[in-house]
Amino acid sequence: MIELPKSVSDFLNEFHTKGFKIYIVGGAVRNLILGEEIDNWDFTTNARPEKIQDMFSDSFYNNDYGTVSIPKGNLIFEVTPFRKEDNYEDHRHPEKIEWAETVEEDLGRRDFTINAIAYDGKQVIDPFSGQKHLKDKLIVAVGDPDRRFREDALRLIRGIRFASQLGFMIEEKTRSSIEKNAKLITKISWERIRDEFFKILSSQHPSEGVLFLRNTGLLTFILPEVDICFTIPQKSPKRHHIYDVGTHLVMALKHCPSKDPITRFATLIHDVGKAKTFRRDDKTGLITFYNHEVVGEKLATQIADRFKLSNKDKDKLVKLVQFHQFTVSEIQTDKAVRRFIRNVGKEYLDDIIDLRFGDRIGSGAKPDSWRFDLFRKRLIEVQKQPFQIKDLKVNGEDVMKILKIKPGPKVGEILKSIFDKVVDGKIKNEKEPLLHYINIMK
Ligand code: ATP
Ligand code: MG
DSSP, X not given: OOOOOHHHHHHHHHHHHTTOOXXXXXXXXXXXXXXXXXXXXXXXXXXXXXXXXXXXXXXXXXXXXXXXXXXXXXXXXXXXXXXXXXOBSXXXXXXXXXXXXXXXXXXXXXXXXXXXXXXXXXXXXXXXXXXXXXXXXXXXXXXXXXXXXXXXXXXHHHHHHHHHHHTOEEOHHHHHHHHHHGGGGGGSOHHHHHHHHHHHHTSSOHHHHHXXXXXXXXXXXXXXXXXXXXXXXXXXXXXOOOSOHHHHHHHHHHHOOOOOHHHHHHHHHTTTTHHHHOEEOTXXXXXXXXXXXXXXXXXXXXXXXXXXXXXXXXXXXXXXHHTTTOOXXXXXXXXXXXXXXXXXXXXXXXXXXXXXXXXXXXXXXXXXXXXXXXHHHHHHHHHHSOSSGGGSSSOHHHHHHXXXXXXXXHHHHHHHHHHHHHHTTSSOSSHHHHHHHXXXXX
């Protein structure tokens, strides 16, 4: 017996008392069985959309999927009548929606066995052994995998998405069918690929997800720039690298502490410029990748456009890749550190530090580095200093009032001299000491 929240059991009862069948399906059942949190409740029923709309006056109806949505507190319950599907002509969408008579038929059109379990509050309907596969941690296609992936090629990447989110393996027949049908992913729009890919990046196991994409051949179509990196060696005399570039990128992603998908994306692609800039010296065997971040910036821009990222996400992705090669040297000047901050932008500093952390650990470095820690502290310290005269904690008004002077170039000169003192670390950028300083100029 699985415990349900009251709002959900009440909801099921409303259908039952009217003589309808209704079942919880999809991710909600999966999470109920796994004992995980549920933020999204999907239901299937033998009631038709008009009937469901009659029952709930605040519902709204989506014609394309036959789904009726009913707001419940801060959640939305989505109810779709039992459906059957066939006639996939374009590997994308069923030709038309037809209602089915039984829940078993509805479950039969679903993608993976762990997503094809239904629960009505009393009974679990599980015709494809989804519960067993949840226990065995396996992604298994419902029915014949080849047929299912040909019907809808988005399922190719969805399978890998669920494996990354749940930490599951993909059952061998399903896996080899993904490999066999990988090319069909090109029939799917980039928006839909992006949404699944971002779920992989945001999941518990993003690096495993990328390796699944690579091992099934999907990466060739989704991110060829990363795929080719697995053929680029970087082990060379006097260099710290232990992996090829592709493996390094995956390891960097694995160790990137940020949960932000764009930061994780940037970490995954930060070295893609290395494929084009690879050079090996014939005599010394030394491998170099001069200006790889410049090429990387160009490729990141292309990738952002292909994935139809928003302008904001694109800006972030490109900047993180473009500036990932920053120095953390303790002998650089404050001015150099400030230039770095200006280039990357204050809002992305934590993200580029996270990228760099993943980069280091993903090259086989130890997690702690005094130099890296010192640089982080310095970023904070340097930001406490004003960057511009307008960041000073005093302004022209203060200068004119204390020194009893009129507006004019003199005010600017005095502010500039205060600014220089602060930049040189001679006075703190705080109101009291600055006012005191102006006072002694009287
Ligand atoms: P989550 O919402 O946590 O991402 P979910 O399993 O609920 O996971 P959804 O994309 O919301 O995933 O889909 C709900 C259910 O609809 C799935 O569990 C699956 O049964 C079915 N489904 C969704 N997309 C497809 C598809 N392309 N082919 C077949 N069945 C699908
Ligand atoms: Mg869902």
